Each structure stands twice: as C-alpha cells, then as structure tokens.
C-alpha cells in the first residue's frame with residue numbers, strides 16, 4: 001500500500017516529517033488523525049524506525065483501539081509492538097515497571113471510583129465531617145489535575161468547596177493521601193502525577209522510557225490538561241521528536257482543566273517546530289461545512305483558519321422546531337424510521353445532546369418506534385445515582401420492608417449515621433429477624449442517644465412520606481420527597497449539583513407525562529419505572545443495530561453519515577451555566593461546532609418552542625448560535641420531515657373519521673385559529689373540556705392547544 005497516495009500535498013508533507021517538533025493544526029475532518037496514522041506507518045516503512053520506538057497518545061481508549069486496528073492493516077504484525085494508548089494507560093504501564101523507584105509496591109492497586117468513594121467515606125467519618133464522598137472526590141480530582149500543592153489549593157480555591165470550608169477539605173485531602181500511601185494504592189489522577197514525580201526524581205528512568213518513545217504523537221492536543229502537558233514535555237525532552245495534532249476550535253474540556261494555551265503556545269515552547277496546516281475537509285458536505293464555519297467564525301478568541309470542502313453540494317442542513325421536547329424526540333425517531341426505510345443502517349446515525357438529562361425523552365421515543373439505541377459513554381437515565389436515590393425514597397415509603405432502598409437513603413443527605421451504627425442496626429435486624437426498617441424503629445436498643453435520635457428522625461420522615469404515598473400523584477409525591485428529605489438542597493449546595501438537578505427535573509417531567517396517561521399512585525409509577533429501566537439495555541447486550549445517543553462532548557473525533565443535534569436552545573446550548581463569561585460561551589460555541597462537524601452527509605438541528613420546568617411551561621428561545629447561521633443555509637421541516645416554506649403547504653393527514661357530534665376535534669380536520677390562522681389537526685387527546693390538540697399552522701409550526709381556550713373554528 002502506498003502510504004502517500006490517498007493524501008493531499010499538505011498531509012503528505014506532514015506524514016513525511018521526520019525529526020524534531022511538529023504541530024499539525026487544522027479544522028475538523030481535515031484528516032489530522034489520518035495523518036498521524038500514516039506518519040507512524042511511514043516512519044516504520046520508510047525511515048527504519050522500530051515500532052518499539054513509537055508512542056501515540058489518544059483521547060479515549062476507543063480511539064486508541066481504532067488507531068491500532070488501522071495501523072495493523074497498514075504495517076501488519078509490527079503494529080503489535082507499537083505503544084498506542086491514552087495518557088492514563090501509558091502512565092499506568094510506566095508505573096508498573098518503575099513504580100518501586102517512588103515507593104510503590106509491585107502489585108499496587110489502582111483505585112477505581114467506587115474504591116475511592118469507600119475510602120473517602122471512611123476518611124470523612126474519621127474526621128467527623130459531613131459531606132458526600134462524591135464531592136470530596138471532585139475536589140481532590142481538581143487539586144490533582146491542576147497539580148496544586150495544599151498551599152496552592154488554600155490560596156486558589158473558593159472558601160466553601162465540595163460542601164465544606166476549604167480548610168476542612170484540605171484536611172480531608174491530606175488524610176486521604178496518607179491512607180492511600182498506607183494502602184499502597186493510587187487513584188486515577190495519581191497516575192499522571194506519580195509518573196511526573198518519578199521522572200523528575202529519577203532522570204535515569206525518564207531516560208529509559210524515552211528510548212521506548214523516541215517518536216511521540218499526541219492527538220487532540222487542544223484538550224490536554226497541565227499534568228498531560230508536563231508529561232509530554234518530559235517525555236519529548238531528549239530527542240524532541242514530538243508531533244502534536246489538534247484544533248483549537250475543538251477545545252471543549254476547559255471545564256475539566258484542559259488548557260487551550262498548550263496548543264496555542266506550542267510554537268513558543270518549541271521555537272523550531274514545523275507547522276503543518278491542513279485546509280481541506282474530507283468529512284462533511286459543503287452544506288454542512290458552511291454551517292459549521294458560520295458558527296465558529298463568531299468566536300473572538302480564535303486563530304483564523306481555512307477549511308474548504310472537498311465534498312461539494314449535498315443535502316441542506318435541516319431545521320425542525322417542535323412544540324415541546326417530547327414532540328422533538330418523536331420527530332427524531334420518526335425521521336430515523338424514515339431513513340431506515342430508505343436503506344440507512346441505524347449505526348450510521350447519531351443523536352447528540354448537551355446534557356445527559358436530555359437522553360430520557362429520546363430513549364423513550366426510540367423505544368416506541370422499536371428502534372435500538374446505544375448510549376455511549378453514559379449511564380442510562382434510570383441508572384443515574386440521583387435518580388436512583390430519589391426513587392429509593394419513594395420505594396422505601398411505599399414499602400418500608402424494602403431493605404435495599406432504606407439502606408440506600410438512610411444517610412443521604414448525611415444524617416450522622418455512620419458505618420458502625422449501620423452495622424449494629426443490620427445486626428439487630430438479623431438477630432431479631434425483622435426488616436431493616438423495623439430495626440431502625442428499635443434503634444434505641446443498640447445505639448447511643450444522639451445516633452438513635454437521628455435514626456428516629458429518619459423513621460419519622462419515611463413514615464410521613466408513607467402516609468402521603470397513596471393520596472398524591474407521582475409528580476407531587478416526588479416533589480415532596482425532594483423537599484422533605486433535603487435532597488434537592490443538598491445538591492444545590494454542591495459544585496457538580498446542577499447536572500444532577502437537571503436529571504431530577506427530568507424525573508418529575510417523566511412522572512407528569514405518566515400522569516397524563518394513567519391514573520395511579522407513586523407505587524404504580526415505580527412499577528412502570530422498574531419495567532422501563534430493565535428494558536433500557538440488558539447488561540452487556542447491545543442491540544445488533546442501534547442509533548448512537550451521546551453527549552456532544554463524547555462525540556469528539558468521531559464521524560457519522562447522519563447526525564441530529566437536539567435542543568439547540570438558549571439554556572441548553574449554550575448551557576445556562578455558561579452564559580456569563582465570554583470564555584465559557586465560546587467553549588459552548590466550540591461544542592456546537594464539534595457537533596456539527598461530526599456529520600458527513602445529513603445534519604438535523606432541532607429545538608422546541610416550549611419547555612416544562614418544574615411543571616411550568618415556559619417559552620424557549622432558539623439558541624443564539626442559530627442566529628449565526630444565515631437563513632438560506634437551513635431548510636425548515638414540517639413534523640413529517642417535509643420541507644417547509646417556498647410556498648409548500650403542510651402535508652395533509654387523512655381524516656380518520658368525521659368529527660363527532662360531541663364537538664371534539666380529530667386528526668386531519670382543518671381549523672382556523674384567531675391568531676395563527678389556518679391549520680391542520682395532527683393529534684388530539686382527552687375529551688370535552690380537557691381536550692388538547694396539536695395543530696400544524698402554515699408558517700408557524702406545531703402548536704399544542706387546549707380546546708377550551710384556543711377558540712378554534714372548524715373549517716370544511
């Protein structure tokens with residue numbers, strides 16, 4: 001295979017770059033990753049470099065796997081000798097070999113998130129501090145990612161952090177570190193820091209590793225954090241054969257301490273660096289690319305770059321504005337169904353969104369259409385911790401004998417009931433052969449007074465909820481849980497609480513949607529959830545063909561023939577937490593750019609006119625980023641995926657039956673509205689006074705109306 005044949009001249013030059021530092025900086029889909037792959041093959045085939053001298057660092061394990069596969073096809077079995085991995089796996093491998101130099105035991109364990117949390121729980125208990133281990137963990141990650149000393153942390157951090165005053169948090173951090181040392185364990189973030197420490201203290205070790213990494217490549221360099229940057233510099237220190245590849249316009253991990261300056265300053269760090277710019281985009285059609293360019297051009301903090309389409313023309317970029325998020329999701333599912341009917345495979349389609357909470361309506365809409373979904377890099381909605389916590393309260397109230405549920409929430413939010421008390425109570429339940437909740441009622445028998453009182457308060461709380469369980473609807477009941485238990489307040493105080501609150505808001509919405517269709521109590525709703533959650537994705541078994549659902553962040557580096565970006569609205573994209581500072585706003589715009597540039601042939605942008613927040617319907621404003629796109633670049637669609645505008649009438653729906661004498665409206669009827677004019681009823685639900693209709697008005701779009709107030713007039 002000719003390694004240079006399928007490349008353009010600029011790519012060819014970069015592939016032939018031999019020694020010294022190099023920066024490949026170029027827009028999305030210009031073949032940066034492809035260039036790295038070809039360059040590695042070229043080094044082996046034409047420069048006599050051994051595979052054992054080459055390191056390539058990718059952003060995810062998935063990307064590393066793909067890169068290895070492609071290289072195996074190009075250079076054969078030699079590819080097995082290559083070192084292709086993420087920063088973290090590379091660091092772990094180094095520590096496995098040289099860890100002893102810095103006092104790590106040979107079989108040291110790497111703590112995963114659960115281990116870390118368990119340890120932090122102990123540490124917090126030992127110090128008598130009350131905050132959730134998760135929040136302490138978040139703070140410790142931040143300290144490590146920024147490579148802060150304790151002093152630096154005390155200087156830089158906000159006064160109150162992770163639910164504690166920062167002085168107390170510093171004590172937690174130090175105690176945690178001491179315990180980790182005693183246990184001979186390292187956590188995920190330690191991996192990089194330990195390697196940096198190792199290299200700095202033992203130049204001879206660094207020297208040996210450098211032999212294994214004489215030629216270094218880093219993909220997605222724009223998203224490296226300070227530790228990754230430092231590690232790269234150390235590794236490349238001797239021979240300086242470092243090729244970094246990236247796109248400042250795709251820097252989207254600033255919120256996780258990635259530093260866009262690493263790529264912007266590359267030429268300062270390595271004044272002799274060769275810079276290669278790739279200016280042709282091979283991924284997307286012209287129509288998609290001009291939308292992408294129109295969006296990213298509006299960022300002030302950027303370097304101008306050229307990106308020309310290779311694939312001319314193409315379908316227009318589609319825009320669909322739905323009455324609400326449910327209809328938006330239903331539209332996406334219908335459209336996917338239609339594409340499938342026209343021969344698209346589901347794997348060719350991705351739906352991207354800004355926040356995890358948005359996946360629920362999509363998951364449900366796809367299920368209704370019997371279309372498989374695969375949620376990448378995320379947890380199914382009902383598997384999320386906060387959703388499970390709140391539902392556990394509900395389960396405990398409905399059935400206090402549900403030991404698992406009761407144990408789950410006993411100390412969430414923290415009520416000062418520690419591990420020892422818990423053990424005693426479990427013991428009591430066992431010996432007395434009663435439920436755990438019954439044991440809680442008898443806490444006085446085994447616990448000292450203050451703990452017993454805390455338990456009594458919890459018992460009273462659950463009993464209070466139990467009383468309400470049978471005469472309030474699921475929505476009202478869940479709100480009661482949030483308010484009475486202090487769960488929502490707890491999240492509100494925490495640094496990463498916002499996304500979790502969004503998920504809970506989504507749970508309330510699910511409850512209300514359920515109430516629209518069913519009459520029942522929280523117990524009935526829980527049954528439904530149990531069924532839905534199980535249907536979500538059977539463990540380890542992915543549907544043969546599935547649409548990919550993921551956040552915009554997780555889509556980085558990937559490409560799909562068809563892409564939907566949903567929720568292109570103010571508040572979601574840009575996210576409401578990111579509109580105050582220009583830097584954050586620009587990161588949001590880059591995120592949108594990343595999403596758009598994942599699409600190869602067909603791109604849909606969708607949004608809603610109304611959203612429901614805590615039961616209130618409010619109007620939604622289209623994302624300010626949509627205003628950056630000239631109207632002519634977008635093709636609005638009807639709810640049925642037909643082009644709108646250009647004098648075309650909305651699609652007609654066949655009347656199912658003539659209107660009934662009772663005066664209710666039916667799908668297919670033509671109506672007139674005092675403000676929106678002529679329209680077509682596309683859906684109707686409910687009876688009499690409570691009838692609700694969805695009407696498509698030409699030039700206005702879909703509207704959901706309550707017949708009682710809408711003043712609709714039937715026209716023949």
Ligand SMILES: Nc1ncnc2c1ncn2[C@@H]1O[C@H](COP(=O)(O)OP(=O)(O)OP(=O)(O)O)[C@@H](O)[C@H]1O
Pocket residue numbers: 006007008011026027028029030031032033034035247250281282283556557558559597
């Ligand atoms: N010279 C070329 N000829 C044909 N196809 C190409 C060429 N260069 C790149 N491609 C194709 O274009 C697509 C995008 O390439 P690649 O993923 O390497 O881009 P990228 O710059 O890494 O994108 P991103 O910024 O999204 O990571 C791929 O499908 C790739 O195979």
Ligand SMILES: [Mg+2]
Pocket residue numbers: 032033034219557
């Ligand atoms: Mg890439």
